[in-house]
Amino acid sequence: MKNLVILGAGTAGTMMANHLRPKLSKDLWNISIVDQYKTHYYQPGFLFLPFDTYTEEQVKKVGKKFIPKGVNYIQKKIEQIFPKENKVQLEDETLSYDILIIATGSKIAPEEVEGMKGKNWHKNVFDFYTYEGALALRNKLREWEGGKLLVHLTEMPIKCPVAPLEFAFLADSFFIKKGMRDKVEISYVTPLSGAFTKEKSAATLGYLLEEKNIKLETDFAIERVDNENNKIVDYGERAIDFDLLVTIPTNMGDDVIARSGMGDDLNFVPTHENSLQSKDHENVFVIGDATNVPASKAGSVAHFESETLTDNILLYIDGKPLKEEFDGHANCFIETGKNKALLIDFNYKQEPVEGTFPFPGIGPLKLLKESVFNHWGKLAFRWIYWNMLLKGISIPFVSRNMTTAGKKLD
Template identity: 60%
Template structure:
């Protein structure tokens, strides 16, 4: 009888517990899940709460409901991981021993990493990456009378790199519907050289921003935020003024990773990118936002990772060689407002391309292009999340490895002539 310990009962941890319960018989292994929070949040919903598209009740459910019956749930903070001794210390001093450890401790926002960011926190500076932040922002948007709305990404990597883009697009639609778009300047500020990380998608999305009259400021690394003057200040001296700042602060792994000496400079755990095993410990696996693999930090990615991780956990228990099958597959909807969305599908090596998904020509969803069907896909995703994804049921027709079926490699990009080349200079 082996002891499998899962740290974190969020999206990745919950789906791993369900995979293990399905594929490893109870007589062979016990499952324990540790998490400090009793609530499971539907995090994609945090994007919609500020615009009144989702209620706050809709995104919050009890964690235990989604864990397999045979899993023991321990509600506690983890004080330290002692991987060399195969044990974990809890905040109350209790020790949990394990044969196999799955780290699914996720990532969190760290506004304290940027000088001045916490000064105007939830007064003029807001986040939507937490439940509380998202709810507070709903109120701030409701009472916003116009002025400069700045959507800001502080540092890469972040959880769900498309979410800030979606926020800018939805804000455009929201203020248009309220008939006050003319009084709201929307500016998107990013440390990247374009709207998105990969060139083809970046150009397509940059073109869309231009069309929607959203200003794009690139290569901007915030040295500090001056909350009194309401300004974002870049290391190179550029300044972006705001009335309302919606920021994605630096994202970091859980503090316990740093406290246990297991993280990189952002507290993410060094992980073998194709097998998902720890680079240091043979019986430790990492999944979801907690890893340092160069893939998007997103629920869909954790879902694809889980398919490789469960097989490797079983192989590891049998003393067999690990599979090197995780290819960095990500699949994300990007809400673009007015009932439309873009869909992108990519992996470690292949950037997002236009085309149709999951089938060639038929689709029904289109890649890297706005469509109503993609938006319906995004809404259907909420049901899929609670009923398919975290229950570790494979998604029909969408494999863990990315497929080139239906994708087209363009000669030129038609996202908009100006695209990312049209970078508006900010003052100074």
């Protein structure tokens, strides 16, 4: 018997288990998936938790439900990967593998910025990228009486790069609905040169911040959070006051990648961007947020990657050349508040542009343009996630590689 081991039972790892079990003979291949946590979170829902739009129950389920029969689900901590020996050390046993799939994701690392995870953490300094952070922020917003709200992004790359902008837009709607928008000043603080950094997006969406009266602070490279004076300070000694700081801390790959010596500065695993094979070990493949490929860290990307990676695992087993086809395809809804949303569809080379999706010229979804229908799409996506995406079912009419049909190109 041969062994295929998947590390991580999040979005990417769960999809790979579902893709591969029916395709690999049960007489020849054992498949194991390792994850120490019992709960599978619907992470896109963390954006809605703070505003009381989603409840706790809507964003979590027992992970085991999504692991197919015939896959060995091991709920243990991963201590270290030994890629030269084809072994993975768990807390109390060692697994040997013929093929390893790393799907250990990324997580926030607030301790990377001085004072961020200080005495005011989850008091007036919040993240919403964790279940605990999103819930703590929800409780704060329920009683907050207003003041200066900063929506802040520490540095790229982050999971779901549009989430901080969405948070700022939804905050505007939230406070309007509560009848207290005049008591809240919202600023968006970014280390980049603008809220929109791609040409087409900047041209078509630039109006959004002004329309929602959100102030913009650019080129802000945070050095520390000053908990005594409630300020964030950058390396150029520029300071911005806040009453409530909602920050996206540095995002990093899992610590096990660092312990195993397999990552870059941010613990992301060097990965071939078109085949998803690791650059250092030919029987190690990497998917989702754990890679260092220059695609967005998002569930849709993991979904498109999983289709290519499934083919490549089968090709690798047959000793055939791998497909170098993954194009960085991402497809993301962006909430803009007031029950509207945008949709973007792009890849490594093609920036988001206007158009119709998925049917060229018809839609019904509109690209890079606000619409109520897009918002319904975003809400419907939660059902698609639990019932199709995790199970490895292709989304109808949406192919793994990006298509230019229906897009307005120059």
